[in-house]
Amino acid sequence: MHFSPIPMHIPDGFLSTGVSLVLWIVSIAVIAYSLKRVGSELGERQVPFMGVLAAAIFAGQMLNFTVVGGTSGHLLGAALATILLGPWAAVIVMTSVVAIQALIFQDGGLVVLGANLFNMGVVGVAVAYMVYRTIYRLSGGKQWGIFVGGFVAAWASIELAALACALELAASGTSPANIAVPAMGGIHALIGIGEGLITLGALAFLYATRRDLLTAGEGSAIQGKLVWGVGLAIALLLAVFSPLASAYPDGLEWVAEEHGFIDAAQNPLYEIIPDYVFPGVSNEALATILAGIVGTLIVFGVALAIGYARRKRQAA
Numbered sequence: 001m002h003f004s005p006i007p008m009h010i011p012d013g014f015l016s017t018g019v020s021l022v023l024w025i026v027s028i029a030v031i032a033y034s035l036k037r038v039g040s041e042l043g044e045r046q047v048p049f050m051g052v053l054a055a056a057i058f059a060g061q062m063l064n065f066t067v068v069g070g071t072s073g074h075l076l077g078a079a080l081a082t083i084l085l086g087p088w089a090a091v092i093v094m095t096s097v098v099a100i101q102a103l104i105f106q107d108g109g110l111v112v113l114g115a116n117l118f119n120m121g122v123v124g125v126a127v128a129y130m131v132y133r134t135i136y137r138l139s140g141g142k143q144w145g146i147f148v149g150g151f152v153a154a155w156a157s158i159e160l161a162a163l164a165c166a167l168e169l170a171a172s173g174t175s176p177a178n179i180a181v182p183a184m185g186g187i188h189a190l191i192g193i194g195e196g197l198i199t200l201g202a203l204a205f206l207y208a209t210r211r212d213l214l215t216a217g218e219g220s221a222i223q224g225k226l227v228w229g230v231g232l233a234i235a236l237l238l239a240v241f242s243p244l245a246s247a248y249p250d251g252l253e254w255v256a257e258e259h260g261f262i263d264a265a266q267n268p269l270y271e272i273i274p275d276y277v278f279p280g281v282s283n284e285a286l287a288t289i290l291a292g293i294v295g296t297l298i299v300f301g302v303a304l305a306i307g308y309a310r311r312k313r314q315a316a
Helices: 017-041 046-061 078-085 087-105 113-138 143-171 177-209 221-240 251-258 284-315
Strands: none
Touching: 017 087, 017 113, 017 143, 017 284, 046 078, 046 087, 046 221, 046 284, 078 087, 078 113, 078 143, 078 177, 087 113, 087 284, 113 143, 143 177, 143 251, 177 251, 221 284
């Protein structure tokens, strides 16, 4: 029986060296600028929130959900991070998640890591920010603007990130645009509905319990610590449920199998915790849970460290 999540991101071999290099350059530039902006814009409350959100997104991404036709989808989280933290901190959150997935769990190649960062951390965040801000402003700041804006922003972030990936595949000669674009766009339009519903549920929960987290301003230190502790506990709980992830291939893998370029994928250069299965543990479900917990804590620590480092440097 399959218990571990399906690897979800672009592997080495799918994109050409030229495309990968260009996307590395763009991603590094955006991340560098985001780090600069984060240092000046983050408050004391938002720094631990970065860690909690990054941990929750990492754990949530392990829970693939079945879509249709023998495929699955997973949370992206770019819209949720953007709505709660703003675009610059969201880029850092997504960078922390995607980088750890590639470096520790061999989910996504190292050569194409710049592309995965671009699709999820740049395109996903930028689209979510523009869509959510537009709808929220049109609502006049009303409640429906949060929920409708959140759902549409989440759906659009998935769809545009998938279309960006399709164009990268086409530019690399891996799959023609007339095949890759409709295939990736079609399946991710369905996956985006799941993303939208998850985001909507998270926003509704926060609106009912901690509405202040949806607005700018500083919460009290005591309340903040309690919220961050609960948030991290929820993220770890999600990791515990990771063996329940759908065993079906995710959208990109399904498209690659259906259209004959799955064999272009290259094996990773090394393995640490490959395929979200902790090595040396014979029980696959337990190995997956341990991998999820370790990954959740690592991502939490990385995002938290980046946030505090930028705050400290800005204050110096």
